[in-house]
Amino acid sequence: MTTQATRSTVETDPGKVELHARNVVFDVSKTPLHWIPDHPMSSNMITVLNLLLPEGERWFVETFNEALPLIKDEALAADMRGFVGQEAMHAEVHDRAVESWLRGHGVDPTGYLKQMEWIFLNVLGPRDGSPEQKQKHLVERLWLIAAIEHYTALLGDFALNCSWEERGADMNMADMFIWHGAEEVEHRSVAHDAAAYFADSPLRRARAMSLAFPFLVWLMARGFRFINSQDPSVADKSVLEKTSLYVKSYFRDSRAGVFPKLSHLALATVTYFKPSFVPADIGDTAQAVAFLAASPGARRAA
Ligand SMILES: [Fe+2]
Numbered sequence: 001m002t003t004q005a006t007r008s009t010v011e012t013d014p015g016k017v018e019l020h021a022r023n024v025v026f027d028v029s030k031t032p033l034h035w036i037p038d039h040p041m042s043s044n045m046i047t048v049l050n051l052l053l054p055e056g057e058r059w060f061v062e063t064f065n066e067a068l069p070l071i072k073d074e075a076l077a078a079d080m081r082g083f084v085g086q087e088a089m090h091a092e093v094h095d096r097a098v099e100s101w102l103r104g105h106g107v108d109p110t111g112y113l114k115q116m117e118w119i120f121l122n123v124l125g126p127r128d129g130s131p132e133q134k135q136k137h138l139v140e141r142l143w144l145i146a147a148i149e150h151y152t153a154l155l156g157d158f159a160l161n162c163s164w165e166e167r168g169a170d171m172n173m174a175d176m177f178i179w180h181g182a183e184e185v186e187h188r189s190v191a192h193d194a195a196a197y198f199a200d201s202p203l204r205r206a207r208a209m210s211l212a213f214p215f216l217v218w219l220m221a222r223g224f225r226f227i228n229s230q231d232p233s234v235a236d237k238s239v240l241e242k243t244s245l246y247v248k249s250y251f252r253d254s255r256a257g258v259f260p261k262l263s264h265l266a267l268a269t270v271t272y273f274k275p276s277f278v279p280a281d282i283g284d285t286a287q288a289v290a291f292l293a294a295s296p297g298a299r300r301a302a
């Protein structure tokens with residue numbers, strides 16, 4: 001595993017990076033359910049991403065593939081193709097983790113996965129209508145993806161700088177999430193650029209963010225309750241006991257650096273509304289690229 005020191009090192013700016021999917025192998029079959037020791041609630045909350053992300057990322061891929069024939073800027077189209085390759089690989093890796101690891105711990109993900117499939121295929125898929133109506137709907141979905149990618153970049157930056165390693169987290173699972181997070185930092189501008197290619201305005205961004213933020217909070221909270229209902233360490237606790245556990249865990253875990261601070265995410269949400277906001281303001285491409293060059297999961301596949 002890459003050391004924290006390597007992850008924290010400030011590297012030379014690599015300049016424009018050519019985006020490409022990396023072949024990776026993560027063996028999480030022996031990973032404990034609570035993969036950050038002594039931090040079961042943060043483990044479960046971050047595990048929700050294994051269930052939530054694949055359908056969302058397949059939706060990104062389909063929406064980008066719908067947009068690509070309309071893009072006449074070859075550099076942007078190349079970035080979008082790199083983004084599509086990376087997101088498709090992310091979805092596949094998280095699907096594999098759910099099959100080889102989560103089910104083995106007695107957590108049946110079927111109910112939640114079906115809900116995600118329904119939301120991303122039926123609610124957020126393409127709609128019938130005139131060519132103008134179809135394009136309008138496409139641009140709205142591209143802005144929604146850009147707003148969601150604001151959070152994947154923030155979480156990616158968190159993963160690259162958190163203290164999972166020092167806290168003894170399972171390094172196969174941590175490597176998987178940091179690899180994903182590093183690629184999120186690497187391609188953080190692409191969805192924004194793709195949406196802005198068609199139409200950009202503070203109103204469009206604000207409208208997309210005001211949908212994306214509650215949507216993500218709702219999906220994460222739903223997934224967290226879903227996993228906890230099958231986790232024997234919490235399933236039988238009363239509502240009061242669970243609430244107390246969640247609040248205490250949040251303050252303890254965010255102080256320990258194993259879970260993002262909600263105040264930081266809230267502030268970053270406000271920043272998104274500034275007209276001067278650009279995705280490159282979040283995270284460090286050099287740090288992400290350095291991690292990706294050293295990630296055991298990527299090296300194993302190579
Ligand atoms: Fe992703």
Ligand SMILES: [Fe+2]
Nearest residue numbers: 087149152184
């Ligand atoms: Fe992404």
